[in-house]
Amino acid sequence: xxxxxxxxxxxxxxxxxxxxxxxxxxxxxxxxxxxxxxxxxxxxxxxxxxxxxxxxxxxxxxxxxxxxxxxxxxxxxxxxxxxxxxxxxxxxxxxxxxxxxxxxxxxxxxxxxxxxxxxxxxxxxxxxxxxxxxxxxxxxxxxxxxxxxxxxxxxxxxxxxxxxxxxxxxxxxxxxxxxxxxxxxxxxxxxxxxxxxxxxxxxxxxxxxxxxxxxxxxxxxxxxxxxxxxxxxxxxxxxxxxxxxxxxxxxxxxxxxxxxxxxxxxxxxxxxxxxxxxxxxxxxxxxxxxxxxxxxxxxxxxxxxxx
Amino acid sequence: xxxxxxxxxxxxxxxxxxxxxxxxxxxxxxxxxxxxxxxxxxxxxxxxxxxxxxxxxxxxxxxxxxxxxxxxxxxxxxxxxxxxxxxxxxxxxxxxxxxxxxxxxxxxxxxxxxxxxxxxxxxxxxxxxxxxxxxxxxxxxxxxxxxxxxxxxxxxxxxxxxxxxxxxxxxxxxxxxxxxxxxxxxxxxxxxxxxxxxxxxxxxxxxxxxxxxxxxxxxxxxxxxxxxxxxxxxxxxxxxxxxxxxxxxxxxxxx
Numbered sequence: 383x384x385x386x387x388x389x390x391x392x393x394x395x396x397x398x399x400x401x402x403x404x405x406x407x408x409x410x411x412x413x414x415x416x417x418x419x420x421x422x423x424x425x426x427x428x429x430x431x432x433x434x435x436x437x438x439x440x441x442x443x444x445x446x447x448x449x450x451x452x453x454x455x456x457x458x459x460x461x462x463x464x465x466x467x468x469x470x471x472x473x474x475x476x477x478x479x480x481x482x483x484x485x486x487x488x489x490x491x492x493x494x495x496x497x498x499x500x501x502x503x504x505x506x507x508x509x510x511x512x513x514x515x516x517x518x519x520x521x522x523x524x525x526x527x528x529x530x531x532x533x534x535x536x537x538x539x540x541x542x543x544x545x546x547x548x549x550x551x552x553x554x555x556x557x558x559x560x561x562x563x564x565x566x567x568x569x570x571x572x573x574x575x576x577x578x579x580x581x582x583x584x585x586x587x588x589x590x591x592x593x594x595x596x597x598x599x600x601x602x603x604x605x606x607x608x609x610x611x612x613x614x615x616x617x618x619x620x621x622x623x624x625x626x627x628x629x630x631x632x633x634x635x636x637x638x639x640x641x642x643x644x645x646x647x648x649x650x651x652x653x654x655x656x657x658x659x660x661x662x663x664x665x666x667x668x669x670x671x672x673x674x675x676x677x678x679x680x681x682x683x684x685x686x687x688x689x
Numbered sequence: 690x691x692x693x694x695x696x697x698x699x700x701x702x703x704x705x706x707x708x709x710x711x712x713x714x715x716x717x718x719x720x721x722x723x724x725x726x727x728x729x730x731x732x733x734x735x736x737x738x739x740x741x742x743x744x745x746x747x748x749x750x751x752x753x754x755x756x757x758x759x760x761x762x763x764x765x766x767x768x769x770x771x772x773x774x775x776x777x778x779x780x781x782x783x784x785x786x787x788x789x790x791x792x793x794x795x796x797x798x799x800x801x802x803x804x805x806x807x808x809x810x811x812x813x814x815x816x817x818x819x820x821x822x823x824x825x826x827x828x829x830x831x832x833x834x835x836x837x838x839x840x841x842x843x844x845x846x847x848x849x850x851x852x853x854x855x856x857x858x859x860x861x862x863x864x865x866x867x868x869x870x871x872x873x874x875x876x877x878x879x880x881x882x883x884x885x886x887x888x889x890x891x892x893x894x895x896x897x898x899x900x901x902x903x904x905x906x907x908x909x910x911x912x913x914x915x916x917x918x919x920x921x922x923x924x925x926x927x928x929x930x931x932x933x934x935x936x937x938x939x940x941x942x943x944x
Contacts, residue, residue, distance in 0.1 A: 431788045432781060432942040448788035452690050459785055465778030465943075467710060474709035475782075481702040482786040483690070522782060 383408060384429060384530060384563060388438035391424050391585075398424045400585040401438070406563045406578075408529075411556045413576030413593070414565035415668055421585040422565045423461065426534050430459055442530055454483045458523030459532040463515040463539070468508035472499055472518045475507060479522055493521040498547075512539030520548070530561040537571055549575050573597075573664035581671050588671050596667050605640045607647075608632045608656035615652050619643075634660065692792060699787045699796035706783075707770055707804060716769065720762040721812055727755045728816025732823030739824075748827040749837045752817035756841045757904050759809035760848045764873060766808075767852025768865040770801050771933070775860035780943050790938045794857075798930060802849040809845040810838055843919065844900050847926040848873070851896055854929025858936050860943075872925065873897035881909035896925035 384406035391399040399421040406412045416422050427433040429440040431447040442450065442457055450456050466475055476490040494503045497517040507515065516539050523531060533552075537545045552575050556562050566572050572579065572593075579596055581589040589596060609615055612633050616625055624636040635643060640659050647654050690698075707713050731751045735742050743750070774780040787793045814834075821829050851872070855865045872895055880892035892898055893910040899921035902908035908918065 427942070430785055432784055434941060448790075450788075453788050454786055457785075461781055461785075462778060465781040467773060467777045467779045469710040469712060470706075471709070474705070478702050478705045478709065479782065479786050481705055482695075482698050484694075484698055519782075 383443060384532075384561060385441045385444075386425065386429070386438070387440075389425060389428060389435055389440055390437045391421070391428060391433060392436045398585050399428070399435075399582075402582065402585070402587055403438075404580050404587060404590045406561055406580075408561045409556055409559045410577040411552050411562045411564060411575050413572035413579040414563055414582075415569070415572060415579055416565075416582040416588075418567075420582045422582065423534055424585075425582070426459070426461060426532055426563070426565065429532065430457070430461070432461075452483055452526070454479065454485070454528070455526035456528050457530045457532065458526060458528040459534075460516070460519035460523045460536055461532075461534045463512065463519040466507050466515065466518070469506055471504050471506055472510065472514075472521075473503040475518065476522055476525060479525055483526060485525060489525060493524045496524065497521040513541060513544055516540055517544070520551075528560075531555055531563070533562075533564045535566055536564060537566060537568060545571065569663065569665035569668055579664070581668060583671070593664065596671075597664065603636075604660045605635045605638065605643055606632065606656065606658050606660045607635065607643060607654060609647065609652055609654050611652045614650065615643075615647055618646060618650050618652075631655075692789070695787070695789060695792050696796055699792050700800050702786070703796050703800040704804070706773075707800070710773070712769060712773070713766070716762065716766040717808060720759065720766070720808065721815075723758050723762065724755045724809075724812040724816050725819060727758060728752060728819035729823075731755070731816075732820035735820065735827070736823040742824070742827070746827065747833050748817045748821035748824065748829050749833045751820040751827070752813050753837055753841070753904060755816040756809070756813050756844065757901070759812055759841075760845055760900055760904075761873065763805040763809045763845050764848045764852040764869050765866060767801050767805050767849040768856045768869055769862060770805075771797065771853045771856025772860060772862040772865055775943060776862050778943065784942050794934050794937050797857075798850070798853050801853050802846055805849045805852075806842060806846040810842055813841055814838075840903060844903050844922065847896070847922040848900065850926030851929045854926065854931070854933040857933025858929065860936070873900065877901065877909060894921055896922050899925075 386402050386404050389399055389402040390397070402425060414422050424433060428435050429442065429447060439446070447453060447457065473490060473494065476493065477487055480487055480490050491500065494500045497520050499514060499517050499521060502510065502514060507518065510518065516536065520536060523533070536548050540548060549571065552562050552564060556577065564576070576593050579589065579591065579593050580587070607615065608631055610631055612627065612631055616633060619625055619635065620638060623638045626634050628634050640657055644654060644657055731754065735751060774783050783793065784790070817829060817834070821827055852869060855868050859865045859868065874897050876895045877892045877897040880888040889910055893908065893913060898908050898913070899918040902913050902918040903915065903922070
């Protein structure tokens with residue numbers, strides 16, 4: 383369990399993280415979302431004791447990270463894949479880590495094999511691609527076989543196979559009962575893997591809820607319609623429909639089924655070129671929460687803010 | 690994990706960290722070439738011109754001069770090792786693996802200072818042996834050797850401590866090297882040449898003056914004694930470590 387309580391970080395007059403309170407529970411993948419500069423990385427750094435909170439606390443299994451008996455065996459984290467000495471080999475990098483916790487050096491070769499870096503392990507890190515560095519960082523996080531995992535943008539630089547691999551890795555960890563917190567700017571990835579999402583904006587908590595609840599709360603399914611006469615169709619929609627012009631000849635409608643819209647268009651003689659239900663995406667929900675107009679209403683979707 | 694076990698493991702990791710990058714080996718090899726090279730120069734000159742050798746001196750006396758080169762190399766090596774994590778961003782994983790910063794500070798300081806000091810002493814011992822090979826009658830008496838090793842160990846250890854402290858305080862390799870050079874060489878030489886008492890006093894209290902006095906027996910001021918030179922050197926080393934330690938213990942990892 384990861385717990386943040388009133389977590390706040392000021393850099394001079396800049397409030398990078400502002401009174402964040404949320405929990406990351408075991409057995410789930412929790413997506414950590416927010417625009418650039420929202421404070422995601424700073425929050426994760428405070429959880430790992432790298433940055434000191436101005437106020438508030440971040441604990442893992444009830445203790446500050448530095449107070450854990452064997453941090454590497456309890457928490458695996460990948461924050462910045464570029465933050466490694468480029469002159470060291472991948473294997474040597476992990477052997478240094480292993481020595482800090484008395485982890486058998488054979489485990490280093492195991493995790494290198496697991497992340498697909500065994501063949502490149504004796505090459506210097508400066509010769510690694512971003513994806514390879516990412517895999518090395520993940521290997522470091524897995525080294526101590528920890529129960530809690532924190533990944534900051536883990537799919538950056540990974541190819542499609544790598545993305546699928548990390549997705550199944552995260553899912554597998556959560557299914558084993560481990561605690562997984564993953565930040566990503568790829569909403570589709572988070573939507574595929576996260577059971578819960580914590581959304582922050584401007585350092586403040588915007589939403590802390592189940593992914594499905596966030597999707598439902600953002601309006602449920604919508605219907606996309608392409609027609610040469612969008613204004614005519616808009617005028618004839620029932621009052622409870624929520625419609626939005628998304629192009630010169632395209633509208634999106636919530637609250638009315640596609641079949642109903644088709645019948646309605648047929649009834650008024652409006653030609654339809656395209657009619658389809660669009661599943662609500664996390665991206666849309668996220669934008670509706672973090673967009674300037676919606677920020678004030680965002681707390682509606684927040685379960686954890688009052689905790 | 691008990692603090693003692695964590696410290697032992699962190700120390701072992703520091704040792705691996707030092708010797709798993711080429712820059713450390715390059716520094717060690719360059720230092721070896723310089724110190725042993727000057728051992729050859731001093732030995733061959735003494736062999737070629739025996740009249741220049743002070744009566745009663747030993748091979749250790751010749752080797753003492755090579756200690757100055759070892760000192761500058763060790764200060765630079767300590768700076769590079771201490772700043773490597775901050776220069777590369779490696780401090781982020783380092784503090785994840787050893788989040789108790791007091792333990793990291795202790796392990797890093799002890800391992801870097803002990804490693805570089807021992808390296809310097811071994812090289813000076815090698816230089817003494819080379820000098821003795823060229824001029825066997827100078828001899829390598831054990832007592833004089835032990836005394837020199839004690840003196841040089843203190844000088845080299847203080848220099849390494851200064852390098853580690855400055856490195857941790859500034860977190861910048863370039864800034865640390867410039868500062869170390871100013872304190873060890875440029876400051877003492879420059880300030881002592883200026884026509885003011887206060888600059889002379891300032892030069893006297895810089896670590897480079899203390900080190901040069903302990904190696905050569907001469908300093909910018911006649912007031913200097915072995916004790917004052919030792920105190921100056923130790924105080925600078927400890928002050929630098931205090932500054933570097935504060936930066937590591939009390940501030941964010943890499944800001």
